[in-house]
Amino acid sequence: MRRRSFFLPGLAALLLTAGLLFAVVAPAAAHDEIVSSSPEAGSTIGGVPEEISLTFSGEILTDFSAVIIEVVAADGQNLSSGNPIIDGTTVTQAVQPGQAGVFTVRWRVVSSDGHPISNEYQYTVEAVAVPTSTPTPEATEEQTPEPSATTPATTSGEMHNGPSGGGELLPVLAVVSGVIVLGGALIVVLMVARERRRRDRAAAAAASGQGSRDGNTGKDGPADAS
Structure with a gap:
């Protein structure tokens, strides 16, 4: 009888303890949990995403006051835009544009x-280098505009009256003409001077001959008188 009296209280205490443990563990095991996320936790992507998507193991209650998703940039700014969208087990949150860096996603939903369940994770956005475009030779060359259909055709008379390419030879022709004129004038001056010297020599020779004849006449005169 004593053994039975000790056994029954011990069994009752064991059952009570097991019941309490089950009462505590069962609700905790029934909570939903996050299954996947986009971007994934710890991932590195090449640009700031337009939205954050979280998928859970069970449907999320559509209590917008209790559903919060924050996308916090490295400078502490929350880039979440508008209210999250709940679609069954998926919750989507729009994200504003931001700079590259480490982003922290803080979420809280009602399973x-x-x-309510909550947690947070991080992902990294790399800075994307913008390639500089080098202008091609075709782009830098000046294109000749094509004549439009309304441009009047140039007549032969207008082409004849326009400036000709011989205008570049005018300075050369002027110099050549000047040299010819100066050369001709110099030749004329030399010829005139030569003719004048010839006349002077002829006049001097004539004067010298006349003097000789006058001297001879004076000598012959007295001889005849005797």
Whole structure:
């Protein structure tokens, strides 16, 4: 009888303890949990995403006041835009444009059992180098505009009256003409001077001959008188 009296209280205490443990563990095991995310936790992407998507193991209750998703940049600015969109087990949050860096996603939702769950994770956005475009030779060359259909055709008379390419030879022709004129004038001056010297020599010779004849006449005169 004593053994039975000790056995029954011990069994009752064991059952009570097991019941308490089950009461505590069962609700915790019933909570939903996050299954996947986009961007993934710890991932590195090449640009700031337009939205954050979280997928859970159960449907999320559509209590917008209890559903919060924050996308916090490295400078502490929350880039979440508008209210999150709940579609069954998926919650989507729009994100504003931002700079590259480490982003922290902080979320809180209400699981299908009515209990709120929350957590956070990080992802990294790399800075994308913008390639500089080098202008091609075709782009730098000046294109000759094509004549439009309304441009009047140039007549032969207008082409004849326009400036000709011989205008570049005018300075050369002027110099050559000047040299010819100066050369001709110099030749004329030399010829005139030569003719004048010839006349002077002829006049001097004539004067010298006349003097000789006058001297001879004077000598012959007295001889005849005797």
